[in-house]
Amino acid sequence: MDWWRSFFRQESTHSRLIGVTALAALTLAITFVLPPVANSELAGGAAIAIVILGLSWLIGWSGQISLGNSGFMAVGAYAAGIWAHHHNTTPLVFTLALAIVAGGLSGLIIAIPSTRLRGPYLAGLTLAFAAAVTPIAQNFTSVTGGEGGIFLNSLVTPSWFGHLFSGANAVINANAQWTADLAVVVAAVSFFFMANLFHSRTGRAMRLVRDNDVAAELMGVDLLRTRSSAFMIAAAYAGLGGALYSLLEASVRPETFPLTLSITLLTLMVLGGIGTLSGAVIGGIIYSFSADLVAHVNSLTGVNPTSNLGANMQGIIFGVLLILTMMFAPRGLVSLRTPIQKLFRILRPRRQTPDLGELH
Amino acid sequence: MTYSTSRPITLAFEHVSVRFGGLLALNDVSFEVAEQEIVGLIGPNGAGKTTAFNVACGFQRPTSGTVSFPELGKRGLHPAQLAKVGVARTLQGVGLFNHLSVLENVMAGAQSRPGGGLWSSVMGLPGGLRHERVLRDEAMGQLERLGVATFAEALPGGIPYGIAKKVSIARALMTRPTLLMLDEPASGLDEQELDAFIQLIIELRSTMSVLLVEHNMDFVMQVVNQLVVLNFGQVIARGTPSEISHNPDVLAAYLGLDE
Numbered sequence: 001m002d003w004w005r006s007f008f009r010q011e012s013t014h015s016r017l018i019g020v021t022a023l024a025a026l027t028l029a030i031t032f033v034l035p036p037v038a039n040s041e042l043a044g045g046a047a048i049a050i051v052i053l054g055l056s057w058l059i060g061w062s063g064q065i066s067l068g069n070s071g072f073m074a075v076g077a078y079a080a081g082i083w084a085h086h087h088n089t090t091p092l093v094f095t096l097a098l099a100i101v102a103g104g105l106s107g108l109i110i111a112i113p114s115t116r117l118r119g120p121y122l123a124g125l126t127l128a129f130a131a132a133v134t135p136i137a138q139n140f141t142s143v144t145g146g147e148g149g150i151f152l153n154s155l156v157t158p159s160w161f162g163h164l165f166s167g168a169n170a171v172i173n174a175n176a177q178w179t180a181d182l183a184v185v186v187a188a189v190s191f192f193f194m195a196n197l198f199h200s201r202t203g204r205a206m207r208l209v210r211d212n213d214v215a216a217e218l219m220g221v222d223l224l225r226t227r228s229s230a231f232m233i234a235a236a237y238a239g240l241g242g243a244l245y246s247l248l249e250a251s252v253r254p255e256t257f258p259l260t261l262s263i264t265l266l267t268l269m270v271l272g273g274i275g276t277l278s279g280a281v282i283g284g285i286i287y288s289f290s291a292d293l294v295a296h297v298n299s300l301t302g303v304n305p306t307s308n309l310g311a312n313m314q315g316i317i318f319g320v321l322l323i324l325t326m327m328f329a330p331r332g333l334v335s336l337r338t339p340i341q342k343l344f345r346i347l348r349p350r351r352q353t354p355d356l357g358e359l360h
Numbered sequence: 361m362t363y364s365t366s367r368p369i370t371l372a373f374e375h376v377s378v379r380f381g382g383l384l385a386l387n388d389v390s391f392e393v394a395e396q397e398i399v400g401l402i403g404p405n406g407a408g409k410t411t412a413f414n415v416a417c418g419f420q421r422p423t424s425g426t427v428s429f430p431e432l433g434k435r436g437l438h439p440a441q442l443a444k445v446g447v448a449r450t451l452q453g454v455g456l457f458n459h460l461s462v463l464e465n466v467m468a469g470a471q472s473r474p475g476g477g478l479w480s481s482v483m484g485l486p487g488g489l490r491h492e493r494v495l496r497d498e499a500m501g502q503l504e505r506l507g508v509a510t511f512a513e514a515l516p517g518g519i520p521y522g523i524a525k526k527v528s529i530a531r532a533l534m535t536r537p538t539l540l541m542l543d544e545p546a547s548g549l550d551e552q553e554l555d556a557f558i559q560l561i562i563e564l565r566s567t568m569s570v571l572l573v574e575h576n577m578d579f580v581m582q583v584v585n586q587l588v589v590l591n592f593g594q595v596i597a598r599g600t601p602s603e604i605s606h607n608p609d610v611l612a613a614y615l616g617l618d619e
């Protein structure tokens with residue numbers, strides 16, 4: 001029974017690979033039946049899920065907070081966008097790798113002073129960083145395209161994929177599904193690497209520092225290095241997510257990365273559940289459907305979407321969701337799994353387990 | 361009264377003083393811990409015992425004097441370097457990682473061993489996984505040695521104090537130390553646990569040096585080879601347990617208080 005147990009605890013790289021691949025394959029299958037609008041939303045959600053996962057790692061595993069993730073997203077997005085704008089034929093993998101490196105480096109630069117700060121000071125510094133990024137992008141017009149941003153057309157649906165579609169809206173359907181499938185694959189790869197990190201020695205070093213830094217130091221853990229590598233990894237994930245998001249949107253613009261996005265990311269992470277892969281998936285799903293949800297609530301309540309109240313509806317809905325989550329599932333929606341599992345256990349008749357003796 | 365040994369020296373305090381503002385927490389303290397020796401650091405509350413530990417571990421810089429590890433060829437180590445060179449320390453109280461299982465707490469003791477870096481972690485390379493499995497087995501072995509293996513999956517918050525103390529010692533042993541520093545290891549142990557613990561410490565002497573701070577005099581007198589008595593930051597006596605128990609200065613300053 002050992003292999004079975006270790007599979008579900010994801011103790012081996014193979015089991016993580018199989019788990020992530022299975023989930024990705026299922027999602028890819030679903031994209032075949034989703035309407036194009038939903039596929040586009042799913043693509044955005046997958047990109048955001050990557051960012052949430054990085055944040056979840058930073059907060060849940062290393063015990064540091066960041067209000068700067070919208071800034072790290074912007075760094076990755078602009079790095080990829082500026083490059084792709086000038087070198088349109090670069091393979092996507094390379095462009096995304098550039099975003100990962102740029103995001104990671106910006107994280108490292110913020111981390112060096114940050115790791116000496118705690119709590120509100122750390123939050124303040126990362127917030128200042130995120131606040132600075134958009135004005136910089138708005139002002140360096142020659143490089144960043146200023147307010148209007150940079151137009152990107154590097155996500156071209158390959159013709160073999162387009163051929164799978166026919167009918168009136170073939171092109172629209174093919175494009176929407178291609179972006180969704182691409183985003184799901186990129187997200188799956190990043191989730192796989194994070195799953196590895198969670199179960200590794202580096203993952204443990206993070207939890208040691210988070211729980212008791214004096215004892216962690218006595219175990220030989222270098223606090224500065226551990227904390228800054230946590231930041232670097234979280235920022236690299238944000239950079240990747242930001243770049244992917246912009247490529248999907250076919251443009252990099254300052255308004256995509258407002259400070260409030262950092263707050264939204266935090267909210268989504270808490271909603272899903274801190275420090276878990278499934279929490280980040282749930283956060284991404286909520287993000288995917290948040291625009292629909294907002295429109296739905298606006299029409300149900302008769303609120304004009306362009307009014308002050310309507311424009312802030314997303315914040316209100318997230319706020320209410322956050323309060324409900326805190327009340328009924330304080331460890332995030334992912335913790336609802338346990339009551340559901342219990343329910344299944346009750347429903348399923350208990351089998352008599354034979355005495356396996358040594359095999360246990 | 362002085363104490364001398366011909367064995368190599370593991371830890372040496374040479375004229376160490378630590379000043380906190382107007383307070384001299386350690387005043388010209390000199391003593392050594394030799395290879396395979398168990399040294400007890402005793403003295404009334406506020407005498408400077410924990411400060412001495414903190415200086416040895418690099419948490420506190422001495423105002424003057426030096427701390428060195430002659431056998432290891434090191435001096436003035438940073439806390440994060442200790443485990444790697446073979447110095448393990450338990451913290452006063454328990455000092456476990458509250459959100460990690462008992463087993464993982466013990467595995468953490470091997471955190472400084474080579475292998476399983478960032479790249480190998482991210483990629484989930486087989487070497488790193490094998491390394492983790494080896495650590496898991498070894499940590500389980502340490503828990504068994506201390507008789508607390510049944511708590512392997514528990515969280516530190518949910519186990520009795522005496523068990524948690526043992527887990528923290530298992531974690532320190534996982535470092536494979538040359539020098540083991542124990543801050544009040546016997547507090548919270550009952551009589552029976554204490555006897556087993558005395559046996560363990562005596563057994564450890566064959567492979568490492570031990571420096572311990574302890575208030576339980578029955579325990580100290582049974583395990584140590586050498587006692588260093590601190591009072592108001594000064595070493596007022598050094599010697600074997602029987603020498604110390606007959607030292608009039610010590611009786612006046614410390615043991616006398618108990619009688």
Ligand SMILES: Nc1ncnc2c1ncn2[C@@H]1O[C@H](COP(=O)(O)OP(=O)(O)O)[C@@H](O)[C@H]1O
Pocket residue numbers: 380383385403404405406407408409410411412
């Ligand atoms: N960080 C510090 N700042 C100021 N005074 C301290 C500090 N640490 C310890 N002291 C003082 O130094 C003296 C020795 O303390 P300590 O080493 O904890 O004694 P012990 O462990 O023997 O009880 C005490 O008077 C204590 O108040």
Ligand SMILES: [Mg+2]
Pocket residue numbers: 409410452
């Ligand atoms: Mg003390």
